[in-house]
Amino acid sequence: MDADVGSSLDRIARELEGALDALVHADPSALDAVADSIATASRIFVFGAGRSGLALRMTAMRLMHLGLQVHVAGEVTTPAITSGDLLLTASGSGTTGGIVRGAEAAVAAGARVVAITTDPASPLAALAVHSVIVPAADKLDRSGAASVQYAGSLFEQVVVVLGDALFHTLWRRSGASADELWPRHANLE
Numbered sequence: 369m370d371a372d373v374g375s376s377l378d379r380i381a382r383e384l385e386g387a388l389d390a391l392v393h394a395d396p397s398a399l400d401a402v403a404d405s406i407a408t409a410s411r412i413f414v415f416g417a418g419r420s421g422l423a424l425r426m427t428a429m430r431l432m433h434l435g436l437q438v439h440v441a442g443e444v445t446t447p448a449i450t451s452g453d454l455l456l457t458a459s460g461s462g463t464t465g466g467i468v469r470g471a472e473a474a475v476a477a478g479a480r481v482v483a484i485t486t487d488p489a490s491p492l493a494a495l496a497v498h499s500v501i502v503p504a505a506d507k508l509d510r511s512g513a514a515s516v517q518y519a520g521s522l523f524e525q526v527v528v529v530l531g532d533a534l535f536h537t538l539w540r541r542s543g544a545s546a547d548e549l550w551p552r553h554a555n556l557e
């Protein structure tokens with residue numbers, strides 16, 4: 369099954385479409401609340417481990433293109449989070465130690481936390497003002513019920529696309545043209 373790349377691509381595309389469709393129809397206002405939280409935060413910090421963190425780094429770049437102040441937790445230039453800031457986290461399991469501790473530290477500092485996770489009952493979701501619950505497998509789910517892909521792949525794909533949807537919404541709201549955003553793109557690459 370799925371032993372050729374075309375079949376695998378088809379499978380992944382169908383899983384992703386199903387997960388995004390479910391996400392949109394589950395609670396659209398919750399997604400807009402996340403966009404509003406990003407728009408109104410003093411600064412946005414993103415924090416995720418492994419592939420979840422890589423997915424959030426893509427979103428961080430786009431939010432920077434919008435002109436927002438964005439930091440990636442763990443980078444040497446990342447300052448302290450404080451009141452008025454937003455910590456945008458992604459953790460399929462919602463239990464990854466460093467991310468949960470980071471969210472606890474953010475809350476203690478007076479910042480707000482958004483959690484993208486598969487588990488509404490997770491410790492990460494409990495710390496968040498807004499949780500986006502992704503209908504996907506977490507990395508230890510071997511049942512194949514939510515996804516046949518390896519580990520948390522479907523979750524991580526959704527994080528990338530959701531990040532692009534948040535960016536797209538905020539960009540359209542801003543009224544800025546692509547040409548106005550483009551000068552912020554890295555010129556040291």
Ligand SMILES: O=C([C@H](O)CO)[C@H](O)[C@H](O)COP(=O)(O)O
Nearest residue numbers: 418419420459460461464519520
């Ligand atoms: O890198 C990861 C792994 O390859 C799962 O597919 C995870 O993103 C990483 O281990 C963090 O896990 P979660 O916090 O549960 O997303």
